[in-house]
Amino acid sequence: MANKTILVVDDEKDLLDLIEYNLKKEGFSVLKAENGEEGIKIAKEHKPDLVLMDIMMPKMDGMEAVEKMRGDDDLKSIPIIFLTARSDEKTEVEGLNKGGDDYITKPISTTKLISRIKAVMRRFDETEEEVNRLDVHDLSIDKDRYIVTRGEEEFQLPRKEFELLYYLASRRGKVRDRQTLLNKVWGDNIYVVDRTVDVHVRKIREKLGDHYIETVKGVGYRFKE
Amino acid sequence: MANKTILVVDDEKDLLDLIEYNLKKEGFSVLKAENGEEGIKIAKEHKPDLVLMDIMMPKMDGMEAVEKMRGDDDLKSIPIIFLTARSDEKTEVEGLNKGGDDYITKPISTTKLISRIKAVMRRFDETEEEVNRLDVHDLSIDKDRYIVTRGEEEFQLPRKEFELLYYLASRRGKVRDRQTLLNKVWGDNIYVVDRTVDVHVRKIREKLGDHYIETVKGVGYRFKE
DNA sequence: TGGAGGCGTTAAGAAATTGTTACCTGCCTC
């Protein structure tokens, strides 16, 4: 999650500095703006990876700025999190409708802020990842053609093996137990013995080598991070 | 937000179809039921990610259905949004008490519905995410990956050791006696000698160093504050 | 000072979990 740039737009300078300090500590690059107008200018200039936007501001308020951003081709896909003192639901719904991706009320807990930011970024990363080709390590897993490639080598895996590999690879590093794998790859109301997963894992390892899928004893399987 | 499944329970077929149309347009999968009874059956079968539940229905009304759902281990963690024509506050409070997570009055604005749904799902996703990784001292204990990290080092602990560490770390500073640890980590009706805990603690210390888990003589163990 | 209680440590055997192979069943192709 390193090296992402975040634009913070707020008219309270102290808060701005505080947020900057905390974000930098987390390894983010930080840009600052004190009102909506300036915010948009800087956003167009630097294309940040995420915007933290206060709602109540002089010159141009956050809602308006976000509307402008959503109407700008260059900016409309940047995730936005609102900051606001107002916690009533009406504002929340309005804000989300206008194109915000999350909503945090002041006063802000740093931990919460960071985890929200990471959550939103993850969400964006994930939706982008819903692609047909997955490149992990030295493998290229092509869901369109149901083919796995490593360098010049091509592997034609049977469907289940392919889907199992794809499922695990698209969740790199995360452990999934056998039942989850069965539900996700085989389908929810299919009855198969869970050890079936083992056999398929073995077949994948046989073909690709055993350094991709890791066993976590007592838990399940995991694609190597 | 891709591929989430929503179960809609309402006795008005037209409304059901309308909601289905709108949700599908947003990329959700949709399940439908026309009364509480049917709703629960489908919920058990398909484990939707969220339930939209009408309150006034024949056979089994929404309140009752939600109570049933909250009493079912498989279903109790599924977020529920109530739909209702009644807009009086008393009903709302009752609905939320019964275990609803949000509340929308008819007639329904589609935009509003969607943004509420997204908001509720986000709320749920977040709590799950926060539970999955624990950062304490210089350790990062990732339950999703079943891995403990310290700087660049990675420790792959066996299941019991990992879970014991996780349990203690998530209650930093609090002492737990051996019996409690056995109940929480090993399970309530497992018979093992309590000194087993000692051995596991030792193994954790062996791998991570002995400055994380403290012994409280005559009482139990504690993760260092 | 010498039990008694509590804990650390170790090693060995038991238990649990996974790896691996062989075999069965459908289904498709030729």
Added chain:
DNA sequence: GAGGCAGGTAACAATTTCTTAACGCCTCCA
């Protein structure tokens, strides 16, 4: 219908993890 592939199951081997029991050390206190 023979042969081959995909998928599933079952059985046994291999491995890892868990549990127990034993021993020794320390501290407290009569």
